[in-house]
Amino acid sequence: MKEHEKQGGTTMSESEMTARFRKESPVRQARIAGACWLLCIVAGVAGFIAAGPLIVANDAAATAANIVAKGSLYRLGFAFDLISGASYLVTTVFMYYVLRPVGRSLSMLAAFFGLAGVAIGGVGWVLRLASLVLLHGDQYLSALTTSQLQAMSMIDLKLQLQVFSIAMVFFGVQCISIGYLVARSTFLPRVLGILLGVGGTSYVIASFASFLIPSFGPHLIPFVFPVALVGEGSLTFWLLVKGVNIQRWQEQASAAERSRT
């Protein structure tokens, strides 16, 4: 905001052009954040629908047969993952922008947790590709038996689930931070922050449970996803449809700016 006043008048046309970016209202940023969050959820679910049913629990041979027979579905699932990850990064950055007036450092921290979560999730995508390589039937793999290759592929798929659990801890902490900032903000409904915080907490609990008590952890999953979906979904739709209260956003932003100087 201060940069605005200092703007030199030498090349006004250039300044005008870039002023277009500076003046972008937070509503537009909030809508982009909401749209990308929705895209992330939809692509994530689509990826799961495409590739999830191919995996037969503890049956390496059946799983391998499915992946080979429905290779294009499996690849499609991977493409959805990439889109989901990219759109989540966009959401992460735009949420940082929207929530910065509430807490500069905490919103940056949330963004870094998001970045770490997506990067860790990316390791899972690599493991998903590993199955394609293992089951491709290449000549150089003939030193290993088919069932060995299938078992290796199954290990990779199981590891992928563990990677997902690790990433969920980071996403969970990000959601808790964003939830706290939303609840503290004057320009978004408090209840959305609380719901997101509950969703984020359930991610963290489910992940720790799956590592610490493997017999019990997986049973939490059917409860975690609806809770998380309510939290993320309600904020997503609010951002998409309502955006933020511009006047209050600007008030909170200028108050934050004043207290900084």
Added chain:
Amino acid sequence: MNVQRYARIAGILFLVSLVAGGFGEAYVPSKLIVSGDAAATVANLRNFDFLYRLGFAGFLIESLCDIALALILYALLKPVSKYLSLLAAFFGLMGTALFAFAELFYFSPLLIMRDSGYLQTFSPDQLNSLVLLSLKFYGFAGMIFTAYYGMGWIVRAYLMWNSGYFPKFLAVLMAIGGTGFVVRNFLMILAPAYASDVLLMLMFPGGLIMTVWLLWKGVDVAKWKAVSGEQ
């Protein structure tokens, strides 16, 4: 901030990353990995052990430059849009972190080939297969990096186009390069037969001219000052 110095440092980092990355991530693997022939690949890795390790060092240098470059380009493009330049930096960091994971699979053949006692349960043929398998993982995993690296450059190209202190043709070239990276990745997944390496080469004209431009011309300081509001 001395913007011209930032631009020069970016030029140097870009140059080093192109050379080190081209050597470690393209030249060395293409020289040593024999597609489909595990035994020949293992023989190459044994005979050219130091070249192989140099390739890994090349990657390390490239990724160090990439991280620094992500921050410097963020600073250079921040006056246009703070959050879009942050997004480009995040795409860059994400790409580099994933590539580091991919390089783990480049390094693991050195462990598999070490003739350690605990590996004797595998036959030599099996170990050779595992070496080439690991290198295949490396190739696939590195590909994901290209998507995010490319997305970062598409965002930066958009910012450069709107900046007024970078030439527009450079923005177009970098957008073409970035798009090539993203498109190749999706083709590799969905239609591998069409995933030509030419798509990666699209980054070279932009990368080369960008490097020269940053070192020779830098940014248009007068316009930079007007846009950023710095005196």
